[in-house]
Amino acid sequence: MELKRISQAALPAALAKAERYRLLNEPVEAESICRDVLAVEPKNQTALTTLLLALTDQFHAGSTSAVREAEAVLAAIDGEYHKVYYAGIVRERWALALLKAGDPGHQARAWLDDAMRHYETAEKRAEPGNDDAILRWNSCARIIERDGLHLHAEPDAIDAGDAAPRR
Numbered sequence: 001m002e003l004k005r006i007s008q009a010a011l012p013a014a015l016a017k018a019e020r021y022r023l024l025n026e027p028v029e030a031e032s033i034c035r036d037v038l039a040v041e042p043k044n045q046t047a048l049t050t051l052l053l054a055l056t057d058q059f060h061a062g063s064t065s066a067v068r069e070a071e072a073v074l075a076a077i078d079g080e081y082h083k084v085y086y087a088g089i090v091r092e093r094w095a096l097a098l099l100k101a102g103d104p105g106h107q108a109r110a111w112l113d114d115a116m117r118h119y120e121t122a123e124k125r126a127e128p129g130n131d132d133a134i135l136r137w138n139s140c141a142r143i144i145e146r147d148g149l150h151l152h153a154e155p156d157a158i159d160a161g162d163a164a165p166r167r
Contacts, residue, residue: 006036018050027057056093061101081125088118109149112140
């Protein structure tokens with residue numbers, strides 16, 4: 001079945017709908033709308049970041065391909081700050097999916113550590129007054145503390161292509 005194409009004039013309203021669907025916890029709808037926008041305007045940064053977030057909203061530990069798909073979208077995002085910041089988001093949300101699925105903390109901790117490294121890099125590249133990376137770093141630190149993951153720390157490196165720590 002061939003998908004119908006939306007008009008250029010419809011893009012702002014479509015992007016607003018995509019954000020609304022994300023906020024209503026309907027990431028599949030948001031993803032679909034973002035893909036419609038990107039079919040018209042492939043480099044639309046709002047559509048790319050909303051798509052990336054909608055994909056991470058759908059993370060569950062049984063689907064490692066979701067991380068690879070999010071990483072593919074991340075590659076199209078412009079700007080060094082945004083690339084590093086959203087790479088941290090991907091890793092943080094994958095760690096949360098692992099924890100939700102019952103990971104005892106080993107893999108999740110490695111992903112959180114990697115997210116925090118990305119947030120530290122993003123913090124250095126942020127515009128004055130943009131403390132988003134600090135807020136995310138603190139969130140990861142609180143997850144580690146709350147879930148006792150400091151007891152499970154492993155020095156694994158992350159390979160997003162495998163969606164699992166490398167040894």
